[in-house]
Amino acid sequence: MSDELKRGLEGVLVAESDLSYVDGEVGRLVYRGYDIEDLARGASYEEVVYLLWHGSLPTREELDAFAADLAAERAVDDDVLDTVQALADAGERPMAALRTAVSMLSAYEPEGDADPADLDATLRKGRRITAKIPTILAAFERARQGEDPVAPDPDLSHAANFLYMLTGTEPDEVSAETFDMALTLHADHGFNASTFTAIVIGSTMADVYSGVTGGIGALSGPLHGGANQDVMEVLQEVDASDKDPVQWVKDARDEGRRIPGFGHRVYKVKDPRANILEEKLRDLSESSGDTKWLDYTTAIEEYLTEQGLLDKGIAPNVDFYSGSVYDSLGIPVDMYTPIFAMSRAGGWIAHVVEYQEDNRLIRPRARYTGPKDSEFVPVDER
Ligand SMILES: CC(=O)SCCNC(=O)CCNC(=O)[C@H](O)C(C)(C)COP(=O)(O)OP(=O)(O)OC[C@H]1O[C@@H](n2cnc3c(N)ncnc32)[C@H](O)[C@@H]1OP(=O)(O)O
Numbered sequence: 001m002s003d004e005l006k007r008g009l010e011g012v013l014v015a016e017s018d019l020s021y022v023d024g025e026v027g028r029l030v031y032r033g034y035d036i037e038d039l040a041r042g043a044s045y046e047e048v049v050y051l052l053w054h055g056s057l058p059t060r061e062e063l064d065a066f067a068a069d070l071a072a073e074r075a076v077d078d079d080v081l082d083t084v085q086a087l088a089d090a091g092e093r094p095m096a097a098l099r100t101a102v103s104m105l106s107a108y109e110p111e112g113d114a115d116p117a118d119l120d121a122t123l124r125k126g127r128r129i130t131a132k133i134p135t136i137l138a139a140f141e142r143a144r145q146g147e148d149p150v151a152p153d154p155d156l157s158h159a160a161n162f163l164y165m166l167t168g169t170e171p172d173e174v175s176a177e178t179f180d181m182a183l184t185l186h187a188d189h190g191f192n193a194s195t196f197t198a199i200v201i202g203s204t205m206a207d208v209y210s211g212v213t214g215g216i217g218a219l220s221g222p223l224h225g226g227a228n229q230d231v232m233e234v235l236q237e238v239d240a241s242d243k244d245p246v247q248w249v250k251d252a253r254d255e256g257r258r259i260p261g262f263g264h265r266v267y268k269v270k271d272p273r274a275n276i277l278e279e280k281l282r283d284l285s286e287s288s289g290d291t292k293w294l295d296y297t298t299a300i301e302e303y304l305t306e307q308g309l310l311d312k313g314i315a316p317n318v319d320f321y322s323g324s325v326y327d328s329l330g331i332p333v334d335m336y337t338p339i340f341a342m343s344r345a346g347g348w349i350a351h352v353v354e355y356q357e358d359n360r361l362i363r364p365r366a367r368y369t370g371p372k373d374s375e376f377v378p379v380d381e382r
């Protein structure tokens with residue numbers, strides 16, 4: 001038994017996985033052998049989830065059947081929608097509302113009694129969860145606006161249907177494709193904190209609802225998925241101030257603030273997903289003529305590069321550019337992290353099932369640093 005302490009489990013190998021490969025030195029991301037650039041440009045979210053869950057890219061027939069099965073599970077029980085409304089009325093934050101609603105979904109799971117070791121049943125539950133998250137999120141956002149939920153449209157893709165349920169209007173092709181690409185980019189990323197959370201929960205053979213609920217909780221934090229919201233709040237803060245973006249960043253760094261959307265435990269160069277999203281933002285900004293967020297993000301990145309942050313391995317991560325893309329789709333800022341969860345659910349489920357195929361309870365240890373021989377004194381004598 002080694003006594004070497006690895007804070008934050010940095011660099012510790014805890015499992016083998018065929019799902020995604022992150023090369024932090026060169027900035028490369030691969031899902032089951034396929035480069036993220038190829039998948040982002042060529043594959044739909046449904047195709048990518050099929051790849052993650054079933055091990056190979058689907059044929060056209062397999063994809064159509066898979067997408068139809070997923071679409072058929074989108075409806076959410078009225079009780080869950082009532083809870084979503086109650087959470088919106090109480091002013092709950094979207095990630096917390098999603099965490100609560102996903103946990104509640106298990107009460108309406110037709111295979112709720114399935115043996116957790118039945119991994120086919122787990123994948124079917126995972127399909128229901130993945131299909132229903134967009135419905136919950138769109139209903140929550142509409143409830144906050146005083147609007148009734150929009151029923152899912154099974155003829156629309158996972159991405160297009162979410163935008164449709166959010167706004168009540170079918171999205172144009174560019175918006176649907178852009179959103180689909182964002183979902184593909186966020187679907188999986190090795191043993192990141194939220195995936196590891198889901199796996200730890202899965203390793204107890206708890207059911208997959210618990211794993212996904214835990215994953216949502218872990219993703220919500222500002223050091224992880226929550227950073228995409230923080231990035232947009234920074235851009236808005238810059239916009240509302242009388243400073244230019246570079247001055248704002250200088251002041252923020254003088255105050256010892258971290259710049260959200262920069263830095264990564266694994267990537268020591270720019271995240272390949274950030275490159276793809278930046279390119280998408282450039283296209284969208286050029287076609288709309290509104291380049292404000294692009295100008296701000298580019299100025300911040302250039303300034304931090306000049307300051308040598310990239311040389312220290314602190315580069316833009318996926319969260320740096322995603323918010324500006326979502327803003328162009330008219331998505332509210334506090335829905336950015338829930339959208340990340342909507343996509344990452346596919347990855348969490350894939351990892352839980354893969355891990356459970358050869359399960360071993362995850363139970364590390366801590367070096368005990370407290371006292372060992374304290375004398376107990378009854379409460380009234382203390
Ligand atoms: C989808 C995702 O989860 S991607 C990550 C999203 N999170 C963010 O964007 C939040 C901002 N970034 C961060 O807080 C960090 O970079 C993390 C948490 C993502 C990774 O951090 P770690 O691997 O634990 O690195 P750590 O916190 O030790 O930082 C290493 C050094 O880089 C610096 N650093 C890291 N990130 C940043 C940042 N965003 N801005 C300024 N400095 C930073 C730290 O201050 C530290 O410097 P020091 O050694 O001089 O003290």
Ligand SMILES: O=C([O-])CC(=O)C(=O)O
Nearest residue numbers: 188189191192193265318
């Ligand atoms: O891998 C990580 O630590 C964080 C990340 O980029 C992700 O989960 O997409």
